[in-house]
């Protein structure tokens with residue numbers, strides 16, 4: 260045979276898969292960071308906000324385990340406990356983490372500014388709305404209720420405890436595609452505020468958009484962001500954009516409010532036969 264033929268999807272985007280904390284609600288992705296700090300403080304091994312944020316986006320037990328593997332935390336743990344942290348230490352901390360996180364989720368459930376307008380724009384653009392998260396099922400029950408009370412109800416929602424592995428594995432995105440009944444995966448775009456969010460979307464064969472300002476990369480509440488001197492804000496924003504872009508994000512913007520105009524741009528690329 261001298262010729263072969265390839266099939267390519269030329270249709271528009273059909274669904275957007277949104278992360279939760281730092282993407283649709285909880286500007287700065289504050290809720291998990293604050294609780295991780297509390298969990299380690301209880302162990303006599305205080306950690307900084309920066310250390311608490313490093314593994315953000317992962318399943319919360321994985322997140323705790325990854326914090327214990329940070330060199331400085333591991334050394335501090337050995338000083339406090341006489342031996343390195345074990346799997347059963349991680350299990351115990353995760354058990355303590357769950358009720359602490361649940362008790363404060365509702366305090367961090369306000370939507371990111373512009374979220375509802377962006378959701379309405381996605382609907383007008385013909386997109387279904389799915390979601391993924393590193394939170395567990397019982398945490399999501401609370402957040403789904405809080406979000407609905409504020410006007411946000413996604414068509415599908417999959418959390419890390421419903422799949423064999425959380426991010427960066429693609430399973431939560433693939434489960435969303437099944438639940439929404441949409442394919443191929445290049446007709447879906449993932450939006451999130453962490454590097455594991457971007458990797459999850461890329462591993463699922465999707466377009467990806469990173470959010471540099473509203474989430475974990477900036478890591479400060481809305482009022483603090485708005486009060487930041489402009490040169491400092493610009494430097495931190497540039498740093499966040501670079502990190503998300505280097506993870507492979509197709510686009511990086513400030514927040515979900517900036518995502519709707521990208522839908523048309525991705526649709527043009529799909530129409531030309533481009534794939535993520």
Ligand SMILES: [Mg+2]
Nearest residue numbers: 278280281452
């Ligand atoms: Mg997030």
